Amino acid sequence: MQYKSINKEEWDKTLEQLLLSYTIFASVSNAFGQDYELIGPADIAKISYNKPKPATSLKSFFLPVKENVTSERVDEKPRIILGIPNCDIEGLCLLDEIYLDKEFNDIFYRKRREDTLLISSDCIGIQEHCHCLSYNIKPYSAKNADLAVINLDGTIVLRIITGKGEDFIKNIPAAKSLEDKTIISAIEKEQLATEKLLATSNKGLPDYKLTGKLVTEAKEEIWEKYSARCVSCGACTTICPTCTCFLLIDKPGFEKIKQMDACQYPGFERVAGGKDALHELSNRFRNRYMCKYLWKPKKFKSLACTGCGRCIEACIGKINKNELFMELAE
Amino acid sequence: MLNNKNIYKPIRAKLTDVIDESSLIKTFVLVPEEEFSFKTGQFIELSVDGIGEAPFTPSSSPLVTEKLEVTVMKTGYVTEYMHALKPGVNMGIRGPFGRGYPVEKFYDKEVLILGGGCGFAPIRSLLYNLKAISDKLRKVTLCYGSKTPEDCIYKPYISELRQTPKFEVFRSVDNADGNWNERVGVVTILLDDVKVDIKNSIAVVCGPPVMMKFGTKKLLEMGYPEHDIYLSMEKNMSCGLGKCGHCMMGEFFVCKDGPVFTYNEIKDQPDIWN
Numbered sequence: 053m054q055y056k057s058i059n060k061e062e063w064d065k066t067l068e069q070l071l072l073s074y075t076i077f078a079s080v081s082n083a084f085g086q087d088y089e090l091i092g093p094a095d096i097a098k099i100s101y102n103k104p105k106p107a108t109s110l111k112s113f114f115l116p117v118k119e120n121v122t123s124e125r126v127d128e129k130p131r132i133i134l135g136i137p138n139c140d141i142e143g144l145c146l147l148d149e150i151y152l153d154k155e156f157n158d159i160f161y162r163k164r165r166e167d168t169l170l171i172s173s174d175c176i177g178i179q180e181h182c183h184c185l186s187y188n189i190k191p192y193s194a195k196n197a198d199l200a201v202i203n204l205d206g207t208i209v210l211r212i213i214t215g216k217g218e219d220f221i222k223n224i225p226a227a228k229s230l231e232d233k234t235i236i237s238a239i240e241k242e243q244l245a246t247e248k249l250l251a252t253s254n255k256g257l258p259d260y261k262l263t264g265k266l267v268t269e270a271k272e273e274i275w276e277k278y279s280a281r282c283v284s285c286g287a288c289t290t291i292c293p294t295c296t297c298f299l300l301i302d303k304p305g306f307e308k309i310k311q312m313d314a315c316q317y318p319g320f321e322r323v324a325g326g327k328d329a330l331h332e333l334s335n336r337f338r339n340r341y342m343c344k345y346l347w348k349p350k351k352f353k354s355l356a357c358t359g360c361g362r363c364i365e366a367c368i369g370k371i372n373k374n375e376l377f378m379e380l381a382e
Numbered sequence: 383m384l385n386n387k388n389i390y391k392p393i394r395a396k397l398t399d400v401i402d403e404s405s406l407i408k409t410f411v412l413v414p415e416e417e418f419s420f421k422t423g424q425f426i427e428l429s430v431d432g433i434g435e436a437p438f439t440p441s442s443s444p445l446v447t448e449k450l451e452v453t454v455m456k457t458g459y460v461t462e463y464m465h466a467l468k469p470g471v472n473m474g475i476r477g478p479f480g481r482g483y484p485v486e487k488f489y490d491k492e493v494l495i496l497g498g499g500c501g502f503a504p505i506r507s508l509l510y511n512l513k514a515i516s517d518k519l520r521k522v523t524l525c526y527g528s529k530t531p532e533d534c535i536y537k538p539y540i541s542e543l544r545q546t547p548k549f550e551v552f553r554s555v556d557n558a559d560g561n562w563n564e565r566v567g568v569v570t571i572l573l574d575d576v577k578v579d580i581k582n583s584i585a586v587v588c589g590p591p592v593m594m595k596f597g598t599k600k601l602l603e604m605g606y607p608e609h610d611i612y613l614s615m616e617k618n619m620s621c622g623l624g625k626c627g628h629c630m631m632g633e634f635f636v637c638k639d640g641p642v643f644t645y646n647e648i649k650d651q652p653d654i655w656n
Contacts, residue, residue, distance in 0.1 A: 122390060150625055152384065153623075153624065156623040157385070158389060159389075297627030299628075300621060302429055304432035305432070306394070306429060306472075308391070321618050321628060323616065324458025324459070324460070327591065327656055329653035329656040342632075343627075347632055348633075
């Protein structure tokens with residue numbers, strides 16, 4: 053792993069320079085904890101580093117809620133997204149498998165992916181529902197992001213992960229190669245500390261190898277019990293970094309609008325004539341679990357749940373999927 | 383290397399003729415503006431401008447590429463608009479999508495086809511294909527059921543098929559009138575009439591879900607192995623690309639992994655007949 057370091061002041065100046073050629077989004081603390089915000093020169097100092105997950109998942113940068121997919125692709129300024137937790141980076145891998153499929157690639161998704169530099173941020177500390185480690189995802193990136201950042205007492209340390217990240221760093225002369233073993237071991241110490249917090253917090257939570265078996269063997273009563281508080285609002289799927297279902301809506305001129313959709317909404321599987329395999333709310337509720345923990349893992353290499361815990365936070369019925377899995381594992 | 387084709391954009395096709403097949407079923411004859419071909423059993427997304435699109439398996443021969451025919455039953459929002467269309471308008475086509483019938487696996491076999499209602503549409507395309515390769519097949523038997531004699535579609539084609547060497551046709555209706563001299567009852571009763579050498583035969587089933595369910599059950603009882611029963615599945619195929627998620631049947635995207643599956647491939651998936 054190649055490390056570069058730059059002091060925070062220089063880094064902020066660099067970001068200001070980068071704003072001339074890039075659109076930058078970064079994680080910023082706000083009333084809701086923290087979330088991605090569009091960064092202008094005045095916002096650079098507000099960027100928060102190494103706090104666990106922004107409220108919104110990364111997918112919203114690549115899969116807009118609504119877009120015309122029959123229009124021409126628009127060339128926009130390349131983007132930097134800074135401060136991405138590793139759960140979101142791993143979530144993006146599933147989106148890549150689906151949308152960059154060799155047979156049918158989505159040119160709109162692809163353009164956004166190509167034009168975006170992903171700078172991950174090591175999580176220092178955890179939030180209440182964070183459980184990435186249960187699904188074998190570390191709270192820091194070692195692959196799939198372009199770069200990873202950690203702010204150690206005013207020193208910004210960047211790890212180079214991809215060739216795209218390496219090319220980007222070449223244009224930042226202020227970032228110097230880091231050979232200081234004490235800083236590197238300080239980083240590793242922080243990473244390990246967060247892993248320990250997760251291990252304690254997630255004790256007893258079934259891992260991703262078990263979740264598929266558990267949902268397959270779950271009795272009907274469990275779905276009825278947990279879905280009793282579900283109102284089919286779709287907040288869990290909307291906030292999820294790996295839920296990607298959508299709807300195509302026709303407009304005059306054979307135009308198609310692609311709009312995010314969710315299996316939790318009534319009518320998702322309804323066909324002409326009225327048949328609807330997911331008519332019952334408890335079936336829709338179960339469908340999401342079967343999809344994430346059994347069906348998608350059979351079909352794709354990437355995980356369909358990265359343990360970010362946002363679905364638990366977003367649920368207005370206070371449904372906690374971790375409680376459900378703990379009950380299944382009893 | 384990924385290609386730059388826009389997978390969501392339909393090509394235009396001129397509607398040149400509309401054929402009434404029954405009170406609820408019409409066949410739309412389309413001439414695509416761009417080169418277009420499909421394999422039998424694959425489906426397309428057909429759109430009415432500004433209204434919506436829906437999945438259909440073409441009912442015409444896959445060997446004819448200058449035009450294609452799509453047989454549509456009036457059963458929902460989009461199909462109601464389709465039925466009101468007159469020749470001359472443009473429609474949109476995306477596709478072809480999915481996995482069709484593996485006709486090369488039918489060589490040296492008897493092909494038993496069980497169809498019901500508008501499920502005859504994909505079957506007619508298959509029959510055109512099978513006729514073209516009939517020298518490689520032992521026999522083709524069509525068992526087709528509909529609600530009433532009026533609901534029987536492709537009547538001229540049935541007559542033509544009955545004159546075709548190696549092809550035989552059995553028909554039934556749920557409710558007969560005075561002019562009906564074929565079988566009366568659900569389509570599976572026709573299976574009592576056919577003589578098949580099951581060991582050297584494969585079966586194809588296409589029709590409404592309830593008919594597929596009981597048709598498959600009967601074929602299994604007759605002794606067909608699960609991997610020799612080909613089912614054309616119907617779900618809410620929306621994008622056709624294995625992305626939108628609407629047609630998931632367990633671990634399968636019906637649009638991409640299907641719509642044609644063997645029974646043993648999908649028998650353990652949930653809600654296959656819903």
